[in-house]
Amino acid sequence: MKKASLLLVAIALALFGLVACGGDDDETTAAETTTEATTGGGGSTVAITAAADGTLAYDQTEVDATAGEVTIDFDNPAALSHDVAVEDDAGTELGKTDIVAQDTATTTIDLAPGTYTFFCTVPGHREGGMEGTLNVK
Ligand SMILES: [Cu+2]
Structure with missing residues (x-):
């Protein structure tokens, strides 16, 4: 009977130790995952504006972005409708904003x-003349 009690105490202590260790491991994993999610995304935001006087031109002829999810923030202050589309060097269109006038689109x-x-x-x-170069690095 006494031996059995000691064994139970030993098992209880062992279990407590495992649970405590497990808790520490979970916290470490969660912290590492958060760090990766914050730094692993990449990408950037590019601002492109159309000429305010209604001429067929953007204010930028060359813009830079970081590889990943690239967000195009387009602002067209003119009454003439414009959009911003992006194509690769093979001429394949990869995406575009809505066509807007005196409005913004993304x-x-x-x-x-x-x-x-x-x-x-x-x-x-x-x-x-409404075209320009988008450099992604
Ligand atoms: Cu246009």
């Missing part, structure tokens, strides 16, 4: 490092 595109072209999809606008 879109997020997953981009690998490389050189891309941004342009306006409204007929005649790209040909009129």
